[in-house]
Amino acid sequence: MPIPKYVGSFKGKDFINTQDFTQAEIKKILDAADDLKKKFRKRIPTNYLPGRTLFMIFYNRSLRTRNSFEAGIYQLGGHAHFLSPQDLYTPTLPEDMVPYATEAISDVARVLSRYGDAIAIRIYGDAAKWTIGRGHRVIQEFAKWADIPVLNMEDDMHHPFQALADMQAARAVEPKLEGKKFVVSYAYSGGLKPLAVPQNEVLITTQMGMDVVLAHPKGFELEDSIIKSCQENVEKYGGSFEICNDMEEAFEGADFVYPKAWSPKQFVPPYNKTVDKEGASAYQAKFKNWITTMELLDRTNKAYYMHCGPADRGQEVTDEVLDSYKRSLYFEQAENRLHVQKAVMSMVIP
Ligand code: CP
Secondary structure, three states, X not given: OOOOOOOOOOOOOOEOOHHHOOHHHHHHHHHHHHHHHHHHHOOOOOXXXXXXXXXEEEOOOOOHHHHHHHHHHHHOOOEEEEEOHHHOOOOEOHHHOOOOOOOEHHHHXXXXXXXXXXXXXXXXXXXXXXXXXXHHHHHHHHHHHOOOOEEEOOOOOOOHHHHHHHHHHHHHHOOOOOOOEEEEEEOOOOOOOOOHHHHHHHHHHHHOOOXXXXXXXXXXXXXXXXXXXXXXXXXXXXXXXXXXXXHHHHHOOOOEEEEEOOOOHHHOOOOOOOOOHHHHHHHHHHHOOOOEOHHHHOOOOOOEEOOOOOOXXXXXXXXXXXXXXXXEOHHHHHHHHHHHHHHHHHHHOO
């Protein structure tokens, strides 16, 4: 079995944020993912990581992420360990170690580094105390201490593997993404949701040189650092980046739409002293008309509908769109999680 050149090409690197990679590097990962997808469909063996171990620490639930990582490392010839934090000694940030705590993240990261080949972590929401950036700091702390690559399976700032899977799906239907209008829009949902997906979508689409529109009601602003990075991406890679507060206007002439719920940040730390779930829910309820319908999609340039999953039926999107819209990429995006994760694992795991 010939080993492709991309295997080991980013040996030892963490994968935490797509912005840590150049456009050329992202395209190289997507090319590798396309190769792995083709081989998966033809059942061609891809035993590129024999005997390697991936540790997966899930502070949150998952369908797509857990199963695609676990299946992915197995298909590469390796093995995954599923770890929930309560089965460890709840790995803890340095500032939370006082007065007593059993095991610091620095300990956990160094111990796991002695046993296997990569550590993948998911942490946001309640597990990160709904404090924007805290989950991301947990992953950075793991990366600081681990001697093996750390992979971000979604924190409260970034969901980089989702962004890769989405670009693989978009490239498959529109090989030249430059010049295409990509809309990342708020869509209503009742519960608190992290900013990770919309933030990563505006980052990677501007990194791909697309014409990107971010649409949301007032109060749903993304983090300033993300907006700044998008503007830097436009300077570096071309395309454009605009923000508007009207979903219908944003959908006009769009080639891709990505309507997805996230939470208004003025109700959670560090923008609020406490986590005000009721306040956030009441505020979100004002925007129930931010739902993707067939009529709304008619305003677009026959746009491809995208969502990371799980989509909230009847809130973010109608059943009709999810079940019968011909240009939906929903299940392709879910499948691509497998291929992009296999690509990155085969590139970074030594
Ligand atoms: N999109 C995504 O990460 O899905 P899961 O929450 O099911 O893993």
